[in-house]
Amino acid sequence: MLTIKEIxxxxxxxxxxxxxxxxxxxxxxxxxxxxxxxxxRNYEMKEIQLQEHQEKIAFDRSYAPFTEALVAGVDEAGRGPLAGPVVTAAVILPVDSPELVGLDDSKAISKEKREQLAKKIRQVALAYSIHIQPADKIDKLNIYAATRESMEKAVGELAPQPDFVIADAMSLNTNCQTASVVKADAKSLAVAAASILAKTTRDAIMDTIHNDFPMYNFTKNAGYGTTEHLSAIREHGPCEHHRKTFEPIKSIIADETSILI
Structure with a gap:
């Protein structure tokens, strides 16, 4: 008889x-x-993941204008923070990608899992591109327009070019047909892959910025308006990576200017 450990x-x-x-x-x-x-339990979880994987593939293929069409997914990371860039990614996946079973919206996956998946996505993708839109461009264009421009540039840098683009809740102007789908990162495998690449890239950027501006603790807050972050902005003022048109930074700058006057 086998021991419990052997079993x-x-x-x-x-x-x-x-x-x-x-x-x-x-x-x-x-x-x-x-x-x-x-x-x-593990077996049942894997079966559920496999079923969800197939459903995401089917969702992507439902937009393919012809059998061999290349369908790209596009998503962003960083629209809401007070500091740092918006990062967008565009990804074209092969129809069959068993290595990516378990791939989901980046917000639903741990940081360690996101990093593992990002490596796999880069290995199996037919094409991917990442575009970084800095804070000063966000201030110049506004966050919506800056994100849309970044997504369109990410699509334009794909090689080969896609035949159809699925974007997460954003209407794009590209050289092919596009669809704006709400919560696409939870429905589309390609958009989920783009979400992972955008999120992991942005996290790495914020970690690098943190080294130059440790007083804001970007490694912890990723530029979002936490109580600690807002307190640091009031104490030290905004840095070059803060979005000057976002509140409360806009008001903080205005208050400082009025005091000087």
Missing amino acids: EEKLKNEHEPAEWIEELKNDQRAGVHKALARWQ
Whole structure:
């Protein structure tokens, strides 16, 4: 008879139901039942992920204008923060991408998992591009226009060019047909991939900016208006990476100017 530890090790290498696994139900040992329950939960979770993966692929292919059409997904990271760039990404995935089972909207995945997926996306993508729109351009254009321009540039830099583009809640002007889909990062595999690349790239940028401006703690807040971040802005004033047209930074600058006058 196998020990509980041996059974646990054997279960780790089983990815599909098998007769010997079914027979474990008759084992009287509590440890065996716990190991079996664990394996069953993991198996069911993987089955759900596989089903969701296929649904995301089907969603993307539903927009393909012809059988071999290349469908790109586009998403952004960083529209809401008070500091740092907006980063957009465009991705074209192969129809079959089993390596990306479990890929989801970047907000629903841990930082460690996002980094792992970002590597896989770069490896399997037929094409991807990333565009960085800095804070001064956001102030010049406004956040909506700056994000849209960045998305369009990301699409334009794809090689090969897509036949159709799915964008997350943004109407784009590109050389091919596009669709603006609300919450596309939860429905489309390509948009979810773009979401991961945009988020991981922006996080890395904010970590780098933090090294130059540690007083704002960008590594922790990523530029969002946390209580700590707002307090640092009031104490030190905004830096070159802050969005001067965003409140409350706009009012803080105005107050400082009025005091000087």
